[in-house]
Amino acid sequence: MLDRLVEILKGEVAGDAVDEAFINEIDGHRPFVVIRGEHWVRAAEVFLQHEELQCGYLRSVSGVDLGNQLEVVYHLLSIPLRKEYGVRVRTEREAPSVPSVASVWPTADWNEREIYDLLGIDFPGHPNLTRIMMPDEWVGHPLRKDYEAYDPEV
Template identity: 40%
Template sequence: MTPAEICTKLQEKFGADVVGPLVEAASPFVVVTTERIAEVAAFCKADPALVLDNLLCLSAVDLPKEKDQPRMEVVYHLFSYTHFHRFALKVHVPREGARVPTVEATWGVANWHEREAYDLFGIVFEGHSDLRRILLPDDWQGHPLRKDWTDPEFYNGMRVKPTEQMAERALKGEEFGTGPFKHDPDNAHVPGSQA
């Protein structure tokens, strides 16, 4: 099925909950109402004409400067091993206190992808069986892929940022950790020079 057909089919089934179709873009997608994403996902997998049985990728994107409304997006890239077509679903969530129903029951792989989105963006997936941090340490604070993230100065009592002293010395031209190597060695490879 072409993306336009998939889009029509979804809109027929879910009506106003599937909005903002953008099927002309390089990777076509529709935006789904947050509350119904699990249903839409289950339908996408079960419907014999769609059979989107594979979740290629689940990514979150932080869009704080979006004009109409600062938001985060969760993007589900889907693929069918039966019909070999691709499609994408999107969910818009608020930047604070984002909650999205889990699609773990539909695609097993969503488990870890959702944990990653929770870890790095702070999006809570409701009904998730094991929503813990996955890439960062369990005692990490904050969600670093958000655009408003600033590096912490301390982690568990350890200073993890260069001190002002170090910064000043670096600004004066002192070299840190460069060792005996020169920046421009004599045998530097200059691309294209051999011609």
């Protein structure tokens, strides 16, 4: 299943679209791919539209601070085919950016806003990328490992 997924993505998106592919044993042996940011929107469209994938349900989107870089993790589900996939899109810490897939899966909208607010990852192409949890005047992104609270007592 993993090999076929990589074959589909490389054929339909780009030969260099997949940086890494692995089975996440801890997560129910879910096939995972790491997609290059510049190919992410097209890859998302392939996940949605390809007859062998049909991932019409975006189960979750999470942002992760890995210390040296940030990443966004997507869990995709094909209800008709009863298959699940994971996708990671990595970005640098300075000026982090991952293209928005809210146009592909509208459920990404609030998730991307939350990640933007709490981790500072920009989502170009998002229809309304504004803070969703923290006040507009809040400084910084509280889920980053290097975040220092203005008032550590709070």
